[in-house]
Amino acid sequence: MGQTKKQIIEDRKVFMQSILDCAYKPSVFSEVFLNHKLFDYNAKYVDCRDRFIVYRSGRQVGKTMSTAVKSIHFAFFAPLLSKSVKNECIIVIAAPTQNQAGIMFDRIRNLVMNSDFLKGYVIRNTQTELWLNFLDNTGMSKIITRATGETGTALRGYSPHVIIADECSFIKTDILRAFLPSGMATQAKVWLTSTPFSKAGYFYEACQNAKPKNPDGMWTEFHVKSTENPLVQEDPTFLEEIKRL
DSSP, X not given: OOOOHHHHHHHHHHHHHHHHHHHHOHHHHHHHHSOOOOOHHHHHHHHOOOSEEEEEEOSSSSHHHHHHHHHHHHHHHHHHHOTXXXXXXXXXXXXXXXXXXXXXXXXXXXXXXXXXXXXXXXXXXXXXXXXXXXXXXXXXXXXXXXXXXXXXXXXXXXXOSEEEEETGGGSOHHHHHHHGGGGTTTTOEEEEEEOOOOSOSHHHHHHHTEETTSTTOSEEEEEEOGGGSHHHHTOHHHHHHHHHO
């Protein structure tokens, strides 16, 4: 027996509500479209819509994967998430080396290409760039990965709507100060992610000038210890050995 008109209308309402939930909650988008459930602490991070975010963490907490999810979500819903996005969105991922930048980019590409639905929106897929149509097909996003190197020359020429500085504590302050202004005209969102390295540099200063520790700070900080990962907690013997070392 076919669906009644009332059932069809109800199904459409449920579908549209699901899309709306996904548009404004990347954690929901991750489960529905990417088949990936985030740890609770990373769900809070990816759902945060603040413009300036710093993610400080230990190893193995899901920092790279959750930032990949956040990037993919923005790429597909960019016009809803930024007033400066019209028919093109630029997302630049910068890291000290191309290998480091490639780790997050590989997560992004694999998540998209493993989705039968989302991979149909892919326009260009190379080792350093992934171009995607917006989910409403009104334009496209370009996810671009670049190494900062010693001078940051590879970062020039872009007007990004999202700037991601991965392993940021290892990027020279001078490079970041030259790179970040490229997002001024586009009112770019800036996400700094890293494990701590030293009590100096741009990343350290951002952490010091971040909410909630500094209520008037420009940055919103997410701080996650390696021991908060539920999978790490399931292996107390190994954890104790790492602590001992």
